[in-house]
Amino acid sequence: MKIFKLVFKNTLRHKLRTFLTIIGIAIAVIAFGLLRTVVTAWYAGVDASAANRLITRQAISFIFPLPYYYKERISQVPGIEIVTYANWFQGVYKDKNQFFTRMAVDAETFFDVYPEFKLPKEALDAFKKERRGCIVGRDIAKQYGFKVGDIIPIEGDIYPGNWEFIVKGIYTPRDKTTDGTQMLIHWDYLNEKMEQDWPGRANEVGWYISKIKDPAMAGGISKQIDNLFANSSAETKTEDERSFQQSFMASVSAIITAMNLISFVIIGIIMLVLGNTMIMSARERTREYAVMKTLGFSAKHLTSLIMGESFIISCIGSGIGIALLFPIVSGFEMLIPKGYFPIFRIEPITVVFAVMAAIIIGIIASLFPLHKALRTTIVEGFRHVG
Amino acid sequence: MGSIIRVNNVAKVYRKDNFDIPVLHNLSLEVEEGEFMALMGPSGSGKTTLLNLIAGIDRPTTGEIIIAGIDIATLSESALAKWRADNIGFVFQFYNLIPVLTAFENVELPLLLSPLSKGERKIHVETALKLVGLEDRMYHYPKQLSGGQEQRVAIARAIVTDPLIIVADEPTGDLDRNSAEEVLLLLDRLNREFNKTILMVTHDPYAAGKAKISRHLEKGDLV
Incomplete structure (x- = not known):
């Protein structure tokens, strides 16, 4: 013993x-x-944020949009590689409990700025060709059984109407911190519909995302972007993605x-x-x-x-x-x-x-x-x- | 034979709530090797305190206690603990067996501090339990034993390390007459056959009668 x-x-x-x-x-x-x-x-979201991405939003509040033409001016700021943009689309799928992020994005640039959303080239090409197309994350595809070719009906709330999107591809999260539950639709398609039905809401962008060459320059580039639109009717607030995510957390x-x-x-x-x-x-x-x-x-x-x-x-x-x-x-x-x-x-x-x-x-x-x-x-x- | 225990001018004073309570007054005592001595006296006379001092579980306020040539009052706590493990076997009134351990494990407990192997420990434990007549109760827990049997296990635990001295504090105080008789016979046998020096505190004249010699304490003095 x-x-x-x-x-x-x-x-x-x-x-x-x-x-x-x-x-x-x-x-x-x-x-x-x-x-x-x-x-x-x-x-x-904070953990998943990249150091080489800047988010530009309306200075007063995130809920106010920015003009589409800002894209060209932001693109010209030295140190910026590429600019993309997005709108919060949301809407209701089946019922309000079926919550997953639904965003309207620029099909041409979004996946270049967000390489952590891994999408086969064929699927990206198919998405770019089909304006009613959408890309869904692996996790919600698994959860709801979405397959390529399926039609996802969405009842609009921020953007009223009955919408239907065709699944053109399923992206795979690159790592564990990447959100695999997003649904991405064409900003162009959304904008077309706005031009038809709500002209006053056309050519509006929720926020811009700029991929920069050197994360160490983030502060200077942000200042330059905001200076471009100082004293305009839609002043901007630019910050790195982590700060942007953290500002959400503040609430x-x-x-x-x-x-x-x-x-x-x-x-x-x-x-x-x-x-x-x-x-x-x-x-x-x-x-x-x-x-x-x-x-x-x-x-x-x-x-x-x-x-x-x-x-x-x-x-x-x-x-x-x-x-x-x-x-x-x-x-x-x-x-x-x-x-x-x-x-x-x-x-x-x-x-x-x-x-x-x-x-x-x-x-x-x-x-x-x-x-x-x-x-x-x-x-x-x-x-x-x- | 010489004195194995020499208590020289020992005084013990307890301090409680700012009051000094003298228990022993410059007491001296010698015990020969192989002696079986009973310490008698009324409650509060200091007999248990004297036993504790001799056993090295308490320290005198003044005086010296020399056991087999070592002044134990000068030993450090850890040295004193080791000295106790090597030299003293304890038998308590309420047996003080560990309830979650079997008789075998209780007897084995002091041997865990020795360098003996598991096999050697087993031989020692079985021998001790056989000596107290409980070889058939080795794997019983204390609650499965009678009071007398528990005390015999306690005696086996006390002798398993083959100590110089066995100190017993009211070993029959919680036993019926028959069980008490068994325990006293056992102590007597340990003294006669194995020449163990035994110091027993008791207030029972019958138990004291089994010892070779009795000493009486009264208010902290030997009389």
């Missing part, structure tokens, strides 16, 4: 209490992981901050739950520790016993929590509106955080009972009535 066998036996001494503590830790780890996953999902920053805070408060709760268990366990065993000290066991042995037990409970609880986190996150993803979070998955850093938290909590939760056990003299230990 070695000390660790006694550690295991001690862990199972109060099976119900240990079980409840483990369940408490597992639930807390799940809550922590879920919150971190939601926060990560919110920041997915929900309080919620995200709260979620971040709560996720770490949960770690504190785990610590209290485990600390409480360990304090109770250690107090009950005060006499046993006195016996062990009497027999010659040292502080090192008692540390192994108490910290080992705390560590085992913490690790088992966290392990169960992490194991359950994956199916629970999948279940949660099914409950929220489709496409609300284009990228909703457990980041490795969340698992690393949970594992590290388990280790640290296992140690910290044992410190107080350990300190008490070591400080209590043998004589005091034998006098203890527990």
Whole structure:
């Protein structure tokens, strides 16, 4: 028999209490992981942003459009490689719960600026030729069963009317941070319809995206672009893509901050739950520790016993929590509106955080009972009535 | 035979809530090797405190305690712990067995601190349990044993390391007459057959009668 066998036996001494503590830790780890996953999902756009892209939008608000003719002037700014543009189209597919991004883009340039949307050349050519065509992301194609040639009906909201788009290709996200849930339609087609039905809304662009040669020049180029349109009726605000994405986050920053805070408060709760268990366990065993000290066991042995037990409970609880986190996150993803979070998955850093938290909590939760056990003299230990 | 235990002018004062509580007053005592001594006295007379000091689980306020030539009051905590593991076997009134360990594992516990191999430990444990007549209860947990059997396991734990001295604090205090008799016979046998020096605290005259010699404490002094 070695000390660790006694550690295991001690862990199972109060099976119900240990079980409840483990369940408490597992639930807390799940809550922590879920919150971190939601926060990560919110920041997915920021993570996916490229350093060599600038976004130019209306200075007053993103919701106001910019004139189409800005494209030529922006293109002439030194340091810019290529300019593309997009409008937020949205609309409703089936019902409002079927949420995924629907944008009108310039078919000629969009995929040059966004190489992370991988599209076969034949599909791109087919898209360029068909003005009613659309490109859909792999994830929504899989989710809704879209195939090339399918017609996707969309009920317009920002751009009223009943629209139908023919799937001409399915793009593949280049990496895990790339949104695979977008539907891209022709800006030209949208503009034609606007010219016909709503002439006042024609030739408007939601935002411009400029691919620049040197990301280090982003600040200077942004200033130059904005200077071009200073004192015009549609002044611009240009910033790098990350800043642009972060400006979206500002509107929900309080919620995200709260979620971040709560996720770490949960770690504190785990610590209290485990600390409480360990304090109770250690107090009950005060006499046993006195016996062990009497027999010659040292502080090192008692540390192994108490910290080992705390560590085992913490690790088992966290392990169960992490194991359950994956199916629970999948279940949660099914409950929220489709496409609300284009990228909703457990980041490795969340698992690393949970594992590290388990280790640290296992140690910290044992410190107080350990300190008490070591400080209590043998004589005091034998006098203890527990 | 010479003195294995020499207690010279030992005083012990406990401090509680800013009050000094003297328990032992410049007490001196010598115990011969192979002795079986009973320490008797009323509650609060200091007999358990004296036993604790001799066993190295408490330290005197003044004076010296020399066991087999070593002044244990001068040892560091870790040295004292090792000294206890090597030299003292403990028997407590309430047995103090670890409830999650079997009789075998409880007896094996002190041997975990020794360099013995698993096989050697097994031989020692089986020998000790056989000596106390519990070879058939090796894998029973304390709750599956009677009080007398638990105390015999505790005695096996005390002797498994072959200590110089066995200290027993009210070893029969929580036992019925028959079980107490068994335990006393066992201690007597350890003393006679194995020449173990035994120091037993008791307030039971019958138990004290089993010892070769009795000493009485009264308010911290030997009388």
